[in-house]
Amino acid sequence: MKRRAAREKAFQVLFQMDINDVDPKEALDHVLDEAKPDEFLTNIVFGVVEHKEEIDQKISDNLENWTIQRLASVERTLLRIATFELFHGEDETPQGVIINEAVEIANEYGDDKSGKFINGVLSKIIQ
Template sequence: MKRRTAREKAFQILFQMDMNDIEPQEAIEQVLEEEEEDLFLTNIVVGVTENRQAIDQKIEENLEKWSFSRLAFVEKALLRIAAYELFYSVEEIPQGVIINEALEIAHIYGDEKSAKFINGVLSKMIK
């Protein structure tokens, strides 16, 4: 599975976990259906889940004029994935690639302002 596809599937899984309050493995199985599980995807989902409190705090610290609780599920999931990759993943991925991937997925699943908002928060996080 390509990394873009894995990130997109991880987004769908984390989104579903937020919406339905289900466990990671159950969400992975529902999203992947018959597809083979991917290690990169699983690492993102498990990593975000295990570090969620710290990731959410880091996101909240970088919000301007917003509270974390007001964020839409799309933005929360994408910011969590990017924050995990930026600060907790053992993978060596350039920051620009991580941010660009989050923005590309935001263009697909978010509204017209999602990508700009996500870019602003992530840019502030890496300063």
């Protein structure tokens, strides 16, 4: 599985968990529909779950006039994935690539302002 596809699957899993409060393994099984998960995908999903409090704090510290609870699930989920990758992911992925992928997925799944919002928050996080 290519990394872009893995990020999209991770987004789907974590979005489902955010909306329905389901177990990560159950959400993975549902999204993958009997396909075998790859290591990059599982690292993102379980990494976000493991570091959720720290990730949410980093995001909250960089929001202006918003709380993390008020964010739409699309934006909240993508910010969690990208923040995890920026601080706990493999060192080989450049920050720009991580941010760009999050923006592109936001443009696909969110509204017309999601990508700009994601880009702005992540840019503040890495400063």
